[in-house]
Every structure is written in structure tokens, then in C-alpha cells.
Amino acid sequence: MTQHSRFRRALRHFDAIFLFTVVVPTLLALLYYGLMASDVYVSESRFVVRSPQRPAQTGIGALLQGTVFSRSQDDTYSVHDYIRSRDALKELDSTLKLRASYSALDIDRLNRFPTEPWDDSFEALHRHYLKHVLIEYDTVSSISVLRVRAHSPEQAVRINSQLLEMGERLVNTMNLRSRQDLISVAEREVVAAEKRSKDSAAALSVFRSDRTIFDPDRQSVLQLQGVERLREELLAAQSQLDQVRQVAPNNPQIAGLRQRVDALTRAIADQNARVLGKQGGLSAKSPDFDRLTLEKQFADRQLAGALSALESARSEAARKQLYLERLVLPNQPDRAVEPRRLRSIFTVFAIGLVLWGVVSLVVASIREHSE
Numbered sequence: 393m394t395q396h397s398r399f400r401r402a403l404r405h406f407d408a409i410f411l412f413t414v415v416v417p418t419l420l421a422l423l424y425y426g427l428m429a430s431d432v433y434v435s436e437s438r439f440v441v442r443s444p445q446r447p448a449q450t451g452i453g454a455l456l457q458g459t460v461f462s463r464s465q466d467d468t469y470s471v472h473d474y475i476r477s478r479d480a481l482k483e484l485d486s487t488l489k490l491r492a493s494y495s496a497l498d499i500d501r502l503n504r505f506p507t508e509p510w511d512d513s514f515e516a517l518h519r520h521y522l523k524h525v526l527i528e529y530d531t532v533s534s535i536s537v538l539r540v541r542a543h544s545p546e547q548a549v550r551i552n553s554q555l556l557e558m559g560e561r562l563v564n565t566m567n568l569r570s571r572q573d574l575i576s577v578a579e580r581e582v583v584a585a586e587k588r589s590k591d592s593a594a595a596l597s598v599f600r601s602d603r604t605i606f607d608p609d610r611q612s613v614l615q616l617q618g619v620e621r622l623r624e625e626l627l628a629a630q631s632q633l634d635q636v637r638q639v640a641p642n643n644p645q646i647a648g649l650r651q652r653v654d655a656l657t658r659a660i661a662d663q664n665a666r667v668l669g670k671q672g673g674l675s676a677k678s679p680d681f682d683r684l685t686l687e688k689q690f691a692d693r694q695l696a697g698a699l700s701a702l703e704s705a706r707s708e709a710a711r712k713q714l715y716l717e718r719l720v721l722p723n724q725p726d727r728a729v730e731p732r733r734l735r736s737i738f739t740v741f742a743i744g745l746v747l748w749g750v751v752s753l754v755v756a757s758i759r760e761h762s763e
Contacts, residue, residue, distance in 0.1 A: 431728030
């Protein structure tokens with residue numbers, strides 16, 4: 393085989409490779425993006441999820457600072473997940489008929505639902521939905537960007553607006569649940585504290601009734617004061633008895649004075665037994681009374697704290713816990729931004745050239761080794 397024939401044969405091979413790797417794909421791209429590809433409109437909105445927080449300062453500084461707003465990153469991710477969830481898709485499909493919108497005949501076959509003609513399940517619809525709803529999150533500013541792709545500008549705006557409304561409703565639902573949990577916990581604490589306070593008061597009342605005692609300490613003081621007076625009277629009676637015995641040993645008053653001294657001595661002993669007796673004395677009753685009194689005081693303080701916590705919970709629940717602020721409302725696009733026809737055609741042409749070069753080198757290398 394002459395060199396000229398080999399060159400012509402190689403040229404035919406290279407022409408065929410160029411035809412199938414560059415010309416045909418580029419013509420197909422021109423046909424699809426120029427005549428068939430449906431316009432795609434993109435509606436964009438921006439929002440942020442924030443939560444109000446009371447400042448940790450106290451005094452004048454807290455009054456001047458007031459309520460501040462902090463980023464709520466976890467709740468932002470909750471909104472993102474809900475927007476991309478199957479529940480959100482079900483609601484959108486029931487109100488905006490997404491399945492019918494994605495399956496419209498004026499949409500080109502590559503972008504029409506179902507992408508696989510044999511699979512029109514809800515899972516396939518959800519996968520198709522995720523390609524049309526995109527969320528970007530800026531961790532620095534905590535701003536979320538929601539982009540909705542649709543084949544008509546009106547539909548793109550409607551889907552974007554309803555997704556924001558659904559996200560705000562989710563935030564309000566979380567607010568309501570948080571308020572209910574906060575108040576219910578505080579109310580349970582109040583009920584438990586009230587029961588403890590009532591039980592301690594009842595136990596103290598039963599103790600006073602059974603032991604016929606009101607306050608051992610106060611009663612002990614009063615009885616000891618009485619004992620002190622009896623002792624003074626005993627000293628006076630004993631002194632008078634001693635004087636009479638010295639002056640007139642046979643005086644008939646001696647018997648009466650002796651009886652008075654004995655009576656005062658028994659009265660003092662009786663009063664001491666009531667105060668210091670091991671069985672029924674006030675000192676024996678005092679520890680139980682002190683324990684019941686301390687229990688009642690602690691229960692009353694716990695009830696006061698629970699009531700204060702309930703008021704704080706109600707005040708906190710009156711304020712909104714989370715806010716979904718719409719920074720940029722959904723825009724209605726006036727022209728289609730996708731597909732980028734010229735860029736796509738050029739990309740196919742460039743990839744075809746690269747592929748043509750690689751295949752040509754491989755074919756040339758094979759032919760060289762074979763010869």
C-alpha cells in the first residue's frame with residue numbers, strides 16, 4: 393500500500409471520527425436547544441429565621457439594650473428540610489397541581505414529568521421536584537436563598553410564595569408547640585407545689601390538734617416565765633415560813649405556810665415536767681414540730697417559685713419565639729434564564745473537539761502499532 397493511499401485512508405477515518413464526535417453532537421445540540429428545549433423561569437426569594445433573646449445583663453444596661461435578635465441556625469435547617477420534603481410537595485400538588493404542571497405537553501420531553509415514561513410514582517415526582525426547588529444558605533449572614541424553577545413565570549412565583557408561607561407556618565407551629573410545652577411544664581410544677589404545700593399544712597394542723605400544741609418554743613417561753621414567777625412566790629413563802637418558825641415555833645400559821653410551800657414546789661415540778669418531760673414535754677414535741685414547720689416553709693417557698701416561673705413562662709410565651717423574615721419577596725421573571733442555549737451548544741461543541749482529539753490520538757496510535 394502506497395503512502396498516498398494510507399494517507400487517504402487515515403483521512404477518511406479522521407473525517408468519520410470528527411463527524412460522530414463533533415458534527416453530529418453539535419447538530420443535535422443545535423436542534424434541541426434551538427427548537428425543542430423549553431424555557432425555564434427562575435423566581436428567587438431570600439429569608440432569614442431569627443429568634444428574639446433577652447439580654448443577659450441586669451439593671452439599666454438591660455433596660456437600654458432591650459430585646460435582641462439572634463440567628464437560629466437549627467430552625468433554619470428545619471425550614472429548609474420541610475421545603476424540600478414530601479409533605480411540602482403533597483401540599484403544593486394539592487393546591488397548585490404540580491404533577492399536571494410538570495407533565496404539560498408544551499414542555500420538551502427531556503424536562504417533562506415523568507422523565508422515565510414507565511415511572512410516574514410519587515417518589516419520581518419528588519425527585520423531579522427537587523430539581524426545581526433549590527436552597528442556598530449563607531452561614532455568615534444566615535440568609536437563605538430560595539430559587540424555584542418553572543416553565544412559566546406565574547407558576548414560579550406561585551410556588552416560591554407558597555413555599556415561604558408554608559415555611560412561616562412551620563415556624564408558627566414550632567412557636568405554638570414551644571409555648572404549650574413551656575406553660576404546661578410550669579403548670580405541672582405549680583400543681584405539684586400546691587399539693588405539697590397543702591399536705592405540709594394539713595400535717596402541721598393534725599400535729600397541733602393531736603398534741604394540743606400551737607408553738608412549742610413560744611409556749612415553752614411562756615411556761616418558763618410562769619415557773620419563774622412560781623419560784624419567786626416559793627422563795628417568798630419559804631422565807632416567810634422560816635421567819636415564823638424562828639419567832640414562834642408553835643404558831644398555827646406554820647401549817648398553812650408549809651402547805652403553800654409544798655403546793656408551789658409541786659406546781660414548779662409540774663411546769664418543769666410539761667416543758668422538759670421526755671414523754672409529753674414541749675421539748676420532746678419540738679423536733680417534730682420544727683420538722684413540720686420547716687417542711688411547710690419549704691413547700692410555701694417552692695410554691696412561690698413555681699408561681700413566679702409560671703408567670704415568666706406565660707410572659708415568654710406571649711412573645712414570638714421564632715421569626716421568618718422575608719428579606720426579598722419572590723420576583724416574577726420577565727424572561728427565561730434557562731436553558732442557556734448558546735453556552736450549552738458551545739459546551740457540546742468544545743467537548744466534541746476534546747473527544748475528537750482523544751479518539752484520533754488513540755486510533756492513530758493503534759494504527760501505528762498495527763503497521
